[in-house]
Amino acid sequence: MTKWLRLSGALVGALMLAGCTSQGATGSPSTASNPSTAPASPSGAALAPKVQNPLPASVFAKHPCDSALTSTQLMQLMNEVPPPRHTDNAAGPSCGWTKSSTSAVITVGYLTALKDGLSDVYAKKTTDAYQQPLEVGGYPAAAYNSTESTPVGDCDVAVGIADNLVFDVGFVVGTDRYGKENPCDAAKTIAQDVLGNLKAAAQ
Secondary structure: OOHHHHHHHHHHHHHHHOOOOOOOOOOOOOOOOOHHHOOOOOOOOOOOOOOOOOOOHHHHOOOHHHHOOOHHHHHHHHOOOOOOEEOOEOOEOEEEEEOOOOOOEEEEEEOOOOOOOHHHHHOOOOOOOEEEEEEEOOEEEEEEEOOOOOOOOEEEEEEEEEOOEEEEEEEEOOHHHOOOOOHHHHHHHHHHHHHHHHHHHOO
């Protein structure tokens, strides 16, 4: 079992323990809280920044295997176009691509079970080993890892495209590049590609 699959299982477990009902699947190594009970800040506002230019829910109409990344993008990212694998689970529909020569893995999940969007990811900061806020293409995001306080082997970047919509990109570093590439930087680059495709789908 790959590290990605173990971490993805941790995300599903967190959702199930929180009482979420399955609505599809996810694709990301780490955790997220129950949307109905995600804590708010002391002021009562959502934990994550408000999305200024939200995308419609229709951008998640297609499965991420069919909409998240193009073959050209996969070739640029992985130097090959691996066959897509449906990795759906309780958090939402998810797709994974594994590079044959190095076992590097890209996963993209549309986290449809997280009703408070990125705030549900922010709410797991106390249990994630690593979590840092950032922006991807002007949209609020968070890089996180459930087991490594300094991500080396893998990292996820969750991006809020509306206050109640979030997608997640996971990147597991391949064997021949382990320790040579920051997995969070790689996940952010991939997230920028996914965001561009979702924005195009909204037009």
